[in-house]
Every structure is written in structure tokens, then in C-alpha cells.
Amino acid sequence: MLSEINKTEQLKLQDDINAFIAGEISATDLKHTSAPFGIYQQKNGKFMVRIRVTGGLLTFKQMQAISQILNDDFNIGFAHLTTRQNIQLHDVPIESVYGIVEKAVELGLIFRGGGGNTYRNVMVSPESAFSDKSFFNVQPYAEEIQNFVYNYDKAYALPRKLKISISCNDEDSALATIQDLGLVATIQNGIKGFKVFVAGGMGRKSSVGVKLIDFLPATEILKVVSAIIELFYDHGNRENRNLARIRFLREKLGNEAFAELFAEYVNKITDYPKVDIADQKQNITDFGSAGIADNNAFELWKTRATSATKSEGAVSVELFVPNGNFTPKQFEELTAKFEKFSNAALQLTATQNLIIPFVKTESLSGLYNLLNDYSVNLKGESFNGLVQSCIGSKFCKIGILDTPYYAEKASEALDNYFVGKPKEQAENLKEIISSIKISGCPNSCGAHPSAKLGFQGMKKKIDGVLTDIFFISEGAEIKADEAKLAEQQAEFIKADLIAESIKNWLN
Template sequence: MSFYKLPESLDSEIKEYEKLVKEYKAGKLAAVKMKAFRVPFGVYEQREPETYMCRIRLPGGAITPEQLTGVAEISEKYTSRPLHFTTREEVQIHHVTLEDTVSIIKELKELGLSTRGGGGNTIRNILGDGSSEVDPYIQALTSRLIAEQDSWSLPRKLKIAFSGDSSDRGLATCNDLGFIYKPSGFSVYIAGGMGAKPRVAAKLYDFVPANQVYNIAKAAKNLFDKYGNRKNKHAARLRFLFEKLGKGEFIRRFEEELTAVKKQNYPSLAIDDLPAQTKSWQDVPLFLGDLETAKAKQLAKDIESIRATPNQNLKIRRRGYISSPAQAIDPIIGRAIVCTGADTCRLGICLSRKLLSAIKDKKMGSSDKIDDIKINISGCPNSCGRHHIADIGFFGVAKRHDNRPVPCYTVVMGGVVFEGKTKIAEKAGVLPAKAIPDFVAEYLKHVKAHRKSGEPFFDYYIRQGKDEAVRLIEKYSPIPGFSENKDYYFDFGADRPFSVAEKVEGECSAGIYDLIDWDFENIKIAMANNDFRRVVLSAARALLVTKGLEPKSEAEAIVLFKQNFIGRHLDALFGGTVDKYLNNQEITLDEAKGLASAVKALYDSMDNSLKFPELNHKEVEVLRSPRGAVERDFRGVTCPMNFVKTKLVLETMQPGEILEILLDDGEPIENVPASVKAEGHKILKQEKVAGYWRVIIRKEGGN
């Protein structure tokens, strides 16, 4: 038995994947091309180079006990790591080689499971709440959509969700397309989502008959495929199209697509009636979403049915009495959601899993005042930990203090999920990572003392909780200097100071954006205080990091900005404003505001490779060594600047040309070659010479 039908094309796609893996391992295929095929196949590279993860599709979290046993046995063959259940109700096998992913995918197919669509610009796993009213629709819609070739080449990922009632435990109001069950049909929501720019879905229909589910999903996919933004992945989700077109025009175009779909007379989804259930679901909390393979196999022997849930836990129906595979943990920790963060994810900034472990160590205990509270943590702004709909949420950011990066989290609070009431959590402040466990513990003491029995958390938050959060954030936000308490400069579980580029391949820019945003935040503060010199300084410094420039003083920041931006990316008239700063002359409000606005507009025009449009285009001369290689000495340059500088040089070169760089031992040699490789270039040689490293890179095409 399987909960979805594998597409007929899967066999040929697996063969093509196997062929590309062999070509890549033989050095005949660029990394960027391999990535373009493996990511839509649900295979992601982890932070450790050449170590991969396979994400397995489970529609509505549905997996049979036999399949769970099979997945556990497959995992045991290739890794010693536990199975990991995600917030999208999938199961992942971590820390495997690329060659082994081929075998894993083949063996999963024999179980009736697939990783196809686990990543990339595809129809992602369809979410559900485990209710019998929606399970058949999730499974039938999955089988239909994954059989359609246009489901694998969308402008960006498309996420669909179903809920069995208005409590919306399946998060229909927070996805690209959502269905909430009503007798004989559904209410429908569209263009929602989380990520760095979250949006509550708009109601599309109060009610549609159940036989229209496929037509609506097909129309939404066609609309997205036709009008979605393929040029800018940061503005490519369906909700950005909604914002661009406006509600009226968006719905008009959707109705056009729906009319066209209906004319095709597609058959309705084949819905199988589920047998009536006399047993209720039992929750099985999994700390961090992890389940050891031995426990998974034992669990599968003793249950009738099982579902993964959106909070990284399991729901089971027992055959008889069985012991729970879950650890004995406080209920609030059992409900908590956390993404993998910088432990394994290439986008991760902070070690989010270790933060939750530190919070767990505070031993909150059990109380009806706190047991239902949702604590959600993401290692970066991308919301894989669903911080935007948390009661108390955190997402990782990098801040700078004492001229050093510090692992921090933005605190968000007051998220709500319920049909007609869904609300995105609001930002409450920023805390250093090391202060968060104490913040949470003290805040929950206040909740226990002041929240009324049966009171929704949001009502308590508005009544007293918001003011208490503000007070505690002010208390815990100060960061001591490095010499005073260096622990603040180490993330949880880390044995060396925090670095925004540590072990990251191709995602070094994640922390760079935080440093830029930090200066833009300083601009706002300076404007509010009428400190126009500080506005000019922050504006001038904000974008220097994109060119690999690290000013040692405020004056140097101004000089470097003038040399690298004025007359090249910004109008020469702004040179007068920065000259006033250098000459200690008075700067007016209009001058400060004008420069800050121009820099912000320039930042908004920056592309994904950290480049800006130029006022006039001049060829960049590249100095070459007698051997024909470009040479750069980046010893003494710290992360992530050394990668940024390397990237900038490579952008001036032609495919096939050689770059030789010198790097320090430690973080530079660990980070830079990995990031360069992930950009699609070839590392020809890497050798240690008298205490430093020599790295030879071949520029590959198109990067």
C-alpha cells in the first residue's frame, strides 16, 4: 500500500539522475548543473562538503507502518543518523554520499515512495492535519500533480495545504494555496506564505464543491507558471505576484485560468472512502523532529496507522498498548518547532537546534498556562521553523558588536492560525543567542503568574504579555565586549567564534545581508535623533561589504565609499555630501536623507551575485601573472570578506581562466574553497605552503 501513485516518468528520471551523478563525480559535469537536477529531486547538500540529505514526500504526512520500517532500514544502510521529520510532514535521511543517494532513491521507489519534488521550483509536499475529511483529497491531488511535467519547472516552489476544520491545523491560510473542509466542499485561500516576507493567504472562495479541488489547483499552478517572476528568486513566490498585480487583477487572471482549465474537462479526483475509525490519534512528540531508526522500526510493529505532523511530531493509532518512542520532555518543548539551522543547512546563520536544547535545559515543567504555547525557531529569516506563526518565535541573524559578529535572533510574538483570524507574529526586538534561554524562562514565569486559565495566548499577549516582552528584551539585549564575556561571541555548541561564512558553500551572502541591514537600521536611529553625520556614515558603510572592503575607521569608510560608489553606481553629486563629512562641515537633513535614500535604492537594485548597475560601464583590467593566472593575496582577510573578494575577481574573468589565491589557515581555507566550488567553479589545487594556503581555481562558464 502507498498513499500516492508514483509517476510513470520516475524510472527514466532516476536513470538520468544516476547518469548525471556519475558525470559529476568524474569531473565531467559542473557543480551548478548537478545542483540544478538534484535539488528538484529532493537531494540537498549539507554544510559539510559532499554530504547530502534526501527528503521523502509524504502527502499529508501519511506513511504506512511498512514504509516506515523500510525507510528506517534504508537509512541504516547508508548513515548512522536518525530519521528527521520536517515541518512539511516529510521524512529526511541525512549525512549520505551523493553516490548513495542514487541507491536510496531506487530503494524508496520499491516502497512506493519518492524524493521527487522535495526541493526546487516544484509542487512541494502537500500539507494536511491528518483528518479523514481531507486525507483522500491530499493523496489524490498529489498523485495527479506529480504526474504532470509542468509541476517540476515552476518559477518557484508552490505549496498547498488542507485543513479539516477552521482551527486550520494544516495551515491552509499560510500557504500558496489552501483548502479548509466544509460539508461537501471547501473554503479556498490563496497567495499566503512565510519566508522573509510573510503574508496571510487571501480568501479566494467561501465555498466550492469538492469536485473542483483539482481544477482550482491546476488553475493556480497555471497562473503561477504563466505570470510568476523567474528572474528574481527573492520575489518569485505566488504571494509576490498577488502583491504586484493587486487583489482584483490577481483574482481576475486566476478566474481566466480556471475557466480555461474547466474547458479541458479534466476528470475529478478519484477519492477513495477511508474506513471509519473508532480509535483516536495519539500524539508522539519528537524532540528536534528526530527519530532513531531502531525506535522507528519498533514503533511500526505496534501501530495501525501513523502521520507526520506540521510540528515535527507524529500521530499514531495503536494496535494495543505500546511504549512511546518519544523522550520524556516538557510539553512546551514537545510542541516546539525548530529547523536544522547551521548544523546542516547551507542557509543557516545560527545553530537553532542547539538553542532549543539550551531552552529545554531550563526545565520549564508542565502547567495549563504554558503547555499549549508554541515556541518556533528558525536559524535564518527563511521561516523553515515557522517563527512567523509562533506564540514566541525566533529567527537567526548576525549582528556586529565590538567589531565582531555576534549570533543573535530576532524575537517575534503573537502569531495566530485560525480561519478568519490568522495573523503574522510581530517583531518584538533582537537578542543575543546566549541570552535567549534566560529570556524564555523569565517570560514563561510571567505567563504562569498572569495568564488566565483557558485564555488564548494571543489575548494574554495583548493584555500583558507584550509589555513584559518589551521589558525583558530591554533587560537581556545588551551585549558585553569580547574581553568582558567572549561567550556571547560563540554560538551554542560552537568551539570557535561565530562567523557568518563558517562552512557555508555558496551561501556566504546570508550573513552579509545582516551586516547591511544593521547599517540601514542605524540610519533609521540616526535620522530619529537628527544625527545627520551618523546617517551619512552608515549609508556610506552599508554596501562596502559587497565589494569585499573592510574599513578600519569611520573616515576610511567614507573614502572607500567615495572611491567605489560615487560616480560609478551613484550620481557624482553625492560626492559633495561625503566631502562635507570628511571636512567636518554641517550636513543638512535633505543631504543626509538624499544619500540614504539613494543607497537604499541601490541596494534594492543589487542582483543575487552582489552586483549593482553602473552609471557608465568600463572594462575592468585584471592584472595577470607571467604564467597567465590571475593572482590575489588574501592573507589577513577574514571571512566572509575573503570569499567576497574572490568572487569579485572571478566576475572579471572569462571561463577557463585561472585564479590563484593565498589564504590563511583555519576558517579561510575551510570556507572559501567550499563557497567557490558551490558557485560552480573548479578547485584545481589546494596546498599548504609555509603556514598559509595556495588555492588554484578555474573559472567555469556562466558564474
């Protein structure tokens, strides 16, 4: 059910889209209204429409809804899984945009706060539900935050964006230590709670957040969420957008004064809902069994794609999605394949892939055959499309380099390196694709400051010719209490040499 304010926002969006189509307002005017819904114009004039997937958990019902929208008469180009666990619809004609919003809202998908100066999608560790190293499943806490903030109007009128993420242990796979607000699960004396990191972030002047609370009982999570929204609303820099994120406020005040200010806001919040989440029973999906034609390929796939879970007799399975993209027909086909297994919610990962959290181990042959029968290869047999990059300058209006093009060059280098070594490829694929990250400009949407090997695109005049280049950064270690961002090297490389860099790094 939409709140009153949301209906008003939605009607304003409709009016402004109509005015833009009629040529009465500019793209910049439209952006003021559309960005907070996660709707942006692409470089080619068409639009991108971002659907929030809270904590990256895509239920079968949501899959059906997205498939329905993709295959309606909206003429959408493709769907893209993002590094923040959202799903973006790309190459959308402006005439379709409002219809998509209406339909998505009707189908229960979330738009409010997809972009602009609002709080963004809450990310979680993708392994949170199933890993035996996870303290507890943090995804339901992302849902609680989403439900709480949905009608929190100040969260949509902030000086700049606000990013929150939740990790399920100190390995910090949701990068909580480099968010505006990061929560890292822990347990003390049998009580669930979080370490609280504040004022980190990636982009211009990336920085690791400071730990301001050692143990926040999980029941109190919304108190801290309220506090950070109120603090940012009151004190964030509204004059200079480039200095608006919370990390710049911390830099201005110094760590001590910032910590005092944060404590003052936390203490001020007295009226907030307590969160009490009982352990939930997880569904194990049974894909049946099937004959295997190529046992060697099946074993290699199991090595690449499966991970142990805390449930005996069940493994998690990663589906490797080339470039994180699906055409409408491919998404419809995938949805149809999962129809019989509709309890199999899919978890989106920051590496733009999908995970089925619990698959009955004995039914892996059934799943393998289902994947063999699908028009997109999700089995990770090649690195093609699996190196993580932002969407790049072909679509992004402020982008500098066409990063997917260079990600493809990086993938080719990786495939060449593993020719004749399929077992090593299978054993190392997941680690490698989570280690290399490419951003098309200093805004860092490809998350390169958090990479073991990161590339940040720029252009430079070399011998009088404007040339694509990369700054390379290396050595990020993202772990709660000891996070370290990658260090950028002073020298840059011509972007065409990315394959060489990858080879050197592998050796």
C-alpha cells in the same frame, strides 16, 4: 510505475551524481538536477535526501520501507521528521544517494518534487482523521492531489516552489491561510467543500493569503489545483528568484487584478478529474493491556499525549520525538514494535512528532508499556528536543544560526520553569510546543511567522564581534478568515538570551 519523463529525470540524476563523484561537475551543477528530487548537499559535504509523505500519513508499509533503506548498507546518519510532514535522511554519503532513490522508488516511496522549483508535499491538519471538530478527513484529498500532480509536468518546472496545504476546519492547523494554495474544509447544505486561500506564504515578506473562493465543492478540488499550477507557470517571475513566489505576483498586480487573473485560470480549466471520496472506516488499534508500575507517571502521560476522538472508546496518542530524529537502529526498533499493530498508520505533525490516530482507550496501558520499552523517550516527560526549529546552519548550506542548539537552550528553560509542577507541564506541553518556533534565517523554514513566540536567527557585529542574534516576533493568530502573522519586534536579542525570553513569555 514511473512515467517516461520520470525515468529520464532519474537517469539524468544518476549521470550527474556519477559526474559529481568523478569531479566533472560542481555541487551547484548537481543541485540543478538533484533539488527537484529533494536531494541537497549539507554544509558538511554529505547529502540530505527528502522522502515525501503525502499528507504526513505514514503507513506501516512505508515505515518498513524507510527502515529497510535506513538499515541497508547506505551509511545513513539519521532520519528527521520535518515541519512539512516529510521524512529526511541526513548525513548520506554521495555514493549512496542514487542507490537510495532507486530502492525508495522500488519500495513505492515518492521522490519527484521533493525540492527545487516544484510543487511540495501537501500538508494536512494532523488531527483531521480523528478530531470531532474536523469537518471531514482531508488527508485523502492530499492523496488525490498527489496522484494528480505526480505526472503534471508543469508542476516540476515552476518559477519557484509551490506549497499547498489542507486544514480540516477554521482552526487552520495546517496553516492553509499562509500557503501558495490553502484549502480549509467546510460544509454547506450538507455538501463537503473548501474555502480557498491563495498567494500567502512564509519567508522573505511573509503574508497571509487572500480568500478567493468562499465555497469550492470538494469534488472540484483538482480544478483549482490545475488553475494555480497553470497561473504560476505562466505568470510567475522567472527573472528574479527572490520575487518569484505567487505572493509577489499578487503584490505586483494588486489584490483585485490578481483575483481576476485567478478566476480566469479557474474558468479555463474544463478538463479535470472530479474527486469523490466516501467516508472511510477508521481502524482502532488495540495495544492490549498491561500492569502499570507507576500510576502517577501513567496518568501524567495520558494528560500530555492523548486527545479525544470522534470514535467512542478511542483516543489519539501523540508520540513526542526528540528533535524529530531517529537513528537507523531506533527507527528499525520502532518499526518492529509496531509490527503487531500494522493497521496503526502514523500521522506526522508539523511539530515533528507522530500521532497514532485511534487507540482503544482501554489499551493505553499496553501502549504505555510498549513506549517504556523503547530506547527513545517518546512520552514528552521533558521539553528536551521538543521545541520546534528548522534543521539549522550545521546542516543547511544557506543557514545562519545553529537553531537546534538554541532550541535546546529553550527546552532547558521550559524544563526549569516546570520543575515541581508536573501536572502543569503535562497540561501545557502540547500548547507550548506548538506556540514556539525557531528559524535559522529569514527563510522561515521553522515557521516562526506563524508562532505565538517566534525567533528568527541572524548574525550581527556587536562591539566588533560577529554575534548570534534573534529577532523576536509575537502574537500570530492563525485562523481561517482572521489570520494574523506574528509581529516582529524592532529590537533584537543576543541569541544566548533565548532562555530569558522564554521565561518572560511564560510569566
